[in-house]
Amino acid sequence: MAYSITNQCVGCDLCRPQCPTGAIKIDNGQYWIDSTLCNNCEGFYPEPQCLLTCENDTPVPYQAKKGRYKADVRPITSPEIFSNGVNSPFASAIAIWELCNVLTQRRSLPWQQETDNNLYYKRSVKQGRNKIAFRVTDEASLNAEAVLDGLDIRSACMHLIYAAYATNLEKPWEEEIIINDRQIEEYLGLDKRKDLSKIAKLALIKELAQQPCQIQVSLEWAQQGRVPGFSVEWSHLWHMQEIQHHFQEDDMGCRHLVGLTFRVKAGKWSQHFLNQQGYKEGNSFYQYGSLPKSLLAAVMRLWQQHEGAVRMMLWLLFKTKMGLEQRITVPTLMRVAYGADKIAQISGDRESRKRLVRAFENDLEALSHYGLIPIFDPLTYPTEIQPLWARLQDIPDDAESALEFWVNDGSKDRRLTDASPRGKWSRLMNARILYFELPEGWEHQAEKEKKKQRKVSKPHTVTSIADRMSLSSEQIHIARKDLGLSQRKLAEMTGKSQSWIRDIERGRFKVKSEDLALLQRALGQA
Incomplete structure (x- = not known):
């Protein structure tokens, strides 16, 4: 039971030095008890010391305030941040x-x-x-x-x-x-x-x-x-x-x-x-x-179950400021999320490595749900060692397309839901993430940096027709984002599947010339 002090207190200061938790405080010459610190002197004394020392019996059992809080006069604060509600x-x-x-x-x-x-x-x-x-x-x-x-x-x-x-x-x-x-x-x-x-x-x-x-x-x-x-x-x-x-x-x-x-x-x-x-x-x-304003709420929501995800999220806030094209190795992200000492300690313990990989993949999934979607390097981070949640994203939304997808997957030597291959840890230590797709509120600074780069004058060079027609996976991704198109919408405009658009943006295969023309028309770059 916590206590509080009434306005009958004469300020004799006999009680404050006796409080073992430092709950009794003075504000503008008036005494009050911080109910979050007061624990009835349990673990220190058999009885509350404020009751024993006070000659006017002003400490009384704390009761939570009832009713609404009255409007009070407070100092004028600094101008609000997040004036646009986003960042x-x-x-x-x-x-x-x-x-x-x-x-x-x-x-x-x-x-x-x-x-x-x-x-x-x-x-x-x-x-x-x-x-x-x-x-x-x-x-x-x-x-x-x-x-x-x-x-x-x-x-x-x-x-x-x-x-x-x-x-x-x-x-x-x-x-x-x-x-x-x-x-x-x-x-x-x-x-x-x-x-x-x-x-x-x-x-x-x-x-x-x-x-x-x-x-x-x-x-x-x-x-x-x-x-x-x-x-x-x-x-x-x-x-x-x-x-x-x-x-x-x-x-x-x-x-x-x-x-x-x-x-x-x-x-x-x-x-x-x-x-x-x-x-x-x-x-x-x-x-x-x-x-981004959403980052603060995400940290407050995830900090208990996904501390590693919160660490990566806050680290990426500064890392992405350097530009979208940031190659990040998996060991770097793991050191950020769990500490270099922990990575070194478990390097020789197979079971500990498995637990850490599961935690890492769960934290990446938490980032993905928030909107920080990792784009895996197809060369160093291929599908077979990617998290299961990332592989399941390739499943089409349409029922017929999904059925065809699973039929095709079942006929392959290695299926989507197969266990991870041996040596996954060693491969992850050499794996990279190309970049992270950014949620709303994050892209402002990255786009600003891109505009600065575009303004830099470059020497005039003669380009071939093939060079002018080519579109990299990143250019397709940026052009789609600039137009406000989802992957599903772009797929409908080009007559392709959503998973095909996703694979193109991830750089899993090169676009054929006839498909490139479709993409250029849909993206307004023909």
């Missing part, structure tokens, strides 16, 4: 990417211990020319190991929300981001969670909002073009300036927490990587990408 610009510099990896991979990264017992993780960038390092905490009152173990993968969502808000500021290292619990609830999809009470949502939001602010960064950057070299000593990426609690009193005079407002400021890194004026003058960077 928002966000700071995507290397410091932001790496902190996202720290929050998601946690113990999977190679942490080292300093002499003062702080933990740090470092890596080189640009073939060793630049260095970036992260430290869990510099506060002696906090245990670095405990902080690292307590990191919640969902805190990466708050980190990205801060990064999106920072792009709205002209000087984010000087200006504050003001955001409240109502906005965060909507961004993370918590407003639809009917299984969580208001106090539980507030406790979760407060925890997730603070975790990105517990990490420090150190940067050593060499000169790059006109931008001079610079260094940033240990500094927080995000400074939590203030957490403002909003209360309402019930008929008994007990204060109930009904809202939170956070004031956050970007660290020194933003002066070098998110500096609009410096970028115009050529002495700083201004690096940003596109943050």
